[in-house]
Amino acid sequence: MIITSFKHSNKLHWCIAISSCDNGVELETEIKNFLNYNYTPEYIHLLRPDNSENYKITKERIPNFEKIKIDEFKYSSDGKIINTSNGLEINENIYSEISKSICTYFLVKYDSILKAGLESYFLLPSGVHATHFIRIANIFKESHDINILAIFLLPYFKNNPDIIYSDTPTIFPLVYSCILYKNMNNDKVYNPRVKFYSSNRVTKDEIENIGNSLFIVSTSINGSLPKKLNDLGVDWSKITVLFSFDKNNESLYSVMSKQNSLEILSTEFVSKKPEEFKKLFPNRTFEIKFEDEQFIPSPPTISRFKIILKDAPENLSDLMYNYLKYDFVSCYKGQNSLGKTRDIYIDVSKLFIDINKDNEDLNHFEKKTKNLIINQLPINIKSIIYVDDAESKYIADKIKEYYKIAHSKDVESVFYKDLKLDDSFSEPSCYLVCSSCISNGKKISDVSRKLRTQEHSQIIYFNGFVRCIDEKAYSNLMSNIKYGKYNDFSTYSFITIDKILLPNEDSDSISWEFEKELLKSLLHGFNDFGTNQIINEKTKSFFQERYDALIKNKEGLINNVYLNKSNGSRLFLNKNFAFFKFTDWKPEEIQQSKVYFSILSVLHNFRIKKNIKQTIYERHIFDPENFNRYNDGIIQASFLRAATNKELNYEIDRDSSSLMTTIINSSIEENENKDTAPYEFLMAICIGKLTLQKNDLNSIYEKYKEHPDNIIGVLLQVIYSKYLEKNE
Structure with a gap:
């Protein structure tokens, strides 16, 4: 089985796909493992084979799953995906999102997208030059993964073509899996011929029974091979591309999975004729030649890099200057969400000593926190919520103490899992959510989900230290947390005292x-x-x-x-x-x-x-x-x-x-x-x-x-x- 996630209609969805050869699946264990790396969804789409056992998800045994909507679907040998609760076929938009999500998952999982070096390019069989190459053979290694992919190719076998043409023998396991599905519970055996054609040398003379054949193209970046087949007399309806990166939204051939290179690799695929390619990339002179699935790569480009002063983060020196005398950083301490020991442990409580002192005696962290309390915290705080560890509780208690002095008002300090909310409460109030140090924001996202019922309330997220992998991750974290009732602008406040960019702490190779x-x-x-x-x-x-x-x-x-x-x-x-x-x-x-x-x-x-x-x-x-x-x-x-x-x-x-x-x-x-x-x-x-x-x-x-x-x-x-x- 596999689990993937995707956004649809501003909601986070999961797809859980179970293969026909998955036996004894520990479904809830797999879900809990997936939760270690991913946010809790609002919808789950459970796909299972038509003749398989029922898979029940006991929500009570999984954290924060009480309100999640679960739709169960069965996929059959004819390629239909049916909702088990109402007997209707799956919604087209949801089907498209699930298909794209699962196919993208396999491209990434098996590292099937090869990138040329900074001075090289791929010479593809079609004669074009390209910055990337899809090594489709990488995907077809595990039978249960192949069976799941076959679900989305099955609809193109609906007319039982006599001959299946493929541009590469490496996708035969996928074709074979589709044929097995077609023959499940069928009295009449479906046994088409499977033939392979050379993508750069195929001629009309090599094609037989053109009217009742299916032509499968493994991958297409610019649609050149489907167009070549059509020029040979193959009808567009008979051509199916498994993974298409073609930007042309009006392409006439069928596509099993439409892909976007920017979403997968944060970079564009470029595939052009030699003259056009050289104009774009004049410094790419080393050729990596392909002959269908056989290729002769040049040795890897070795780049030796040197570190200079400008490579330091802009705030590193100031950070060290401000906190030099505080023991706020230690190595090889604490546990991350995987139960692995962390490489870097940032203890913000060591910086938060006493903001009741005179301003000139406060350190950088305390001054910024004191300013937050004086200038940004309203008087109607209902609860100070801490999200994870002792350090978060320490900060929550310190803020509570100072808030009482500043506003002569007591406010409760509570662990987020113990927070009791009155969903009928409609009076405006404010919640302060405290986190000592966050990397992926998973726990404060759980708090955010819990507080959604308080739509009349103001929510302020106070983060002592944020260590994200890059600015994009930080921006996504902020936008997800600040997103609320008013979609056009930030509904909630997200305040960070200090920030540093560091690698993911989930590495088990420290x-x-x-x-x-x-x-x-x-x-x-x-x-x-x-x-x-x-x-x-x-x-x-x-x-x-x-x-x-x-x-x-x-x-x-x-x-x-x-x-x-x-x-x-x-x-x-x-x-x-x-x-x-x-x-x-x-x-x-x-x-x-x-x-x-x-x-x-x-x-x-x-x-x-x-x-x-x-x-x-x-x-x-x-x-x-x-x-x-x-x-x-x-x-x-x-x-x-x-x-x-x-x-x-x-x-x-x-x-x-x-x-x-x-x-x-x-x-x-x-x-x-x-x-x-x-x-x-x-x-x-x-x-x-x-x-x-x-x-x-x-x-x-x-x-x-x-x-x-x-x-x-x-x-x-x-x-x-x-x-x-x-x-x-």
Whole structure:
């Protein structure tokens, strides 16, 4: 089964599609898992096979599902989708939205859209040049997914065509699934012939029984192949495109799924004749040639990127300046909606000390909050609602305390799940919804849904800190929350004290998690690394202390974000840090967690500005020169922890691997004398974060395997066991 979501008539809809080969579906479990990433819908469309069992959704067992409308549909072997409650066929508009949503889901799920590099283009079989190519074969891997897709192709088999023509053999599983559906519960077997035609060489002589055939085109960006078939005498009604990106809304051929490239990739597909394409993209000179489904791609374009001062977020320096002395950031703490430990944990309560003091004694956060209470909070607040954790409650209680002083009025502070609402209450009032730190806004969206019944009331959303993945996500969050009775403008207030753009916190690949598992193997005898014979008591104590810090970190990692130096001291940030515009600080004042936070935000801001996306044709790797330019050990360690494994994949570029090897060698050699981070470099290799070409990795091992620093020796033995031993 699959679950997708889409907007229709300003409402959020879900489609739950169950395949004919899905047995024993844990429907409610799947819904709860989907809720971890998505907003609660207002409508659900449940699609199941005609001859399958009934699937009941018990709303009471799923949070916030009490008022959701559920329509159940059955799809039959003739391609009809019928509402089980009234026996009517599905509404055309809903059918279109569901079809588009499901087909888009598969395009994205199987990464089937290939993007050419910045200097390359695809030469398609039709002779046109294109910026993208739809690798349709990627989609047809799982039988239950193919069966769901077949639902939307079945209507085009209604006249039982004698021959099914396809432009590629890779879609045969989909055609076969449709034929199986057609033969379900049918006495007369439907057994058409399936033939394949070459999209760039098809001629009229190759086509037989043209009047009772169905011509399937797997994908079309500009409608050129359907037009070619029509020129050969094939009627438009006999041509069906599975995935069409053609912008022409008046196309005469049938389309199973009309797609919009902007909605999928936030970029336009361009497919034009060679002369027109070269005018648009004069710098794209490398050709990637296709012959139907066989293609010979050029090696991926390797782009090495360097970080400069301008890559820092505009507000980073001010943020650090305002909150330098507060312990508001820690690493590897708390749990996200998936139950995974968070990479960055922002504790706003550490910034909210006492707004009852004189204004000049307040910090930046307290001043802005105090100004909010004085100038923007009305006197008729009915409830202060906190949405999630202890920090939100702390803020709600602080505001409640100050509000009482300012307005001589008591107001209740309540957890949003415990909020009792009187739906008949019609007097104007105000609700203040407090959140300490939000990323996707899922919980305040739940509050928003709950407060919809209070249409006469003012709702103010107070957010201490917002960490979204980009400005678009932040804008969408604001517009969704502020949307209300008056559609033409914002109904409700959405106030953010501070904001930073950071990667999604739902990643389960953060370095500390892998490091913890590696240390567990080293210390407790579950490893095959062969280190038991070489590890000494001092090294074992070093690893044990580090392991304890990772598993007993109730306050998160603050000044133990990175491995200590060989002398036992922690890595410090030296003066004149490039991304801080202020200088009145001492190295010991800058916590390691704040350094990681800063570097992570810089890297993420760079990715957004440069639209960095890793594809099989384009690779962006972190230029090793960055480690020379920013040569403080703590900054190097931050880069290693904050960059992705794809950005640190030097195995794909010989020169980068060689340069990175030199940097690591230098770090090991200067370990005792300078501020370097050899343990961090070697740990990054051990946990698979940083990769080098095998000969370079072997050269590091051979050079330093007898190093007097036993920690280095043990880490090198792990590297040998994991990556080198099997190649001997």
